[in-house]
Amino acid sequence: MDKLVKYRALIQELLAAYASPEQQIFESGTEEQLIFDTVRDHYQLLAVGWERDRRVFFCVLHLDIKGNKIWLQENSTDYDIVADLVSKGVSPSDIVIGFHPKEVRALTEFAVA
Amino acid sequence: MDKLVKYRALIQELLAAYASPEQQIFESGTEEQLIFDTVRDHYQLLAVGWERDRRVFFCVLHLDIKGNKIWLQENSTDYDIVADLVSKGVSPSDIVIGFHPKEVRALTEFAVA
Numbered sequence: 001m002d003k004l005v006k007y008r009a010l011i012q013e014l015l016a017a018y019a020s021p022e023q024q025i026f027e028s029g030t031e032e033q034l035i036f037d038t039v040r041d042h043y044q045l046l047a048v049g050w051e052r053d054r055r056v057f058f059c060v061l062h063l064d065i066k067g068n069k070i071w072l073q074e075n076s077t078d079y080d081i082v083a084d085l086v087s088k089g090v091s092p093s094d095i096v097i098g099f100h101p102k103e104v105r106a107l108t109e110f111a112v113a
Numbered sequence: 114m115d116k117l118v119k120y121r122a123l124i125q126e127l128l129a130a131y132a133s134p135e136q137q138i139f140e141s142g143t144e145e146q147l148i149f150d151t152v153r154d155h156y157q158l159l160a161v162g163w164e165r166d167r168r169v170f171f172c173v174l175h176l177d178i179k180g181n182k183i184w185l186q187e188n189s190t191d192y193d194i195v196a197d198l199v200s201k202g203v204s205p206s207d208i209v210i211g212f213h214p215k216e217v218r219a220l221t222e223f224a225v226a
Contacts, residue, residue, distance in 0.1 A: 035155040042148040
């Protein structure tokens with residue numbers, strides 16, 4: 001499955017690039033965690049820490065590979081990671097927008113499941 | 114570092130046990146994902162899916178190993194995973210409750226950082 005090897009590498013590359021220190025989204029008390037489970041094919045960028053006396057804990061981006069497709073499960077940013085996936089050669093029919101209801105997915109160029 | 118090998122195995126064991134199908138916390142449209150990044154030492158149980166027309170996406174439990182200690186970063190359940198860690202032999206001085214402010218951590222038997 002060459003395709004999946006490529007998808008795995010691409011997802012990790014895009015999350016790592018988005019998490020790079022140049023972005024400086026968070027204050028110093030908040031850590032950006034890259035979480036790559038290449039066995040179960042779950043990939044997440046998580047923000048964890050404190051900004052002064054306020055707890056920070058939220059998922060920035062989360063993608064899975066499931067049934068030979070890339071599932072975007074969460075995107076709390078305005079970064080269009082789907083456009084980046086497509087521009088890097090992923091077919092829209094191999095991308096599922098998990099947070100869209102199935103009826104909505106059916107109206108787009110992307111996959112339903 | 115025998116201790117860390119033990120901590121890694123223990124965290125994965127406790128999360129997997131909590132995610133076991135017998136618990137049946139969620140409806141069938143929601144998947145419980147075990148996310149184990151043993152390279153970066155991040156461990157998460159995530160709920161992802163749909164309950165009828167409502168999107169489900171939240172972190173159930175999240176633990177890290179950092180600086181030879183176990184950090185509990187999120188617990189959205191009433192499961193006392195810290196008690197389980199201690200009962201399995203982890204010293205309270207090796208556990209950091211990340212979602213407690215540092216001033217609060219200093220007042221407990223657990224570690225500040």
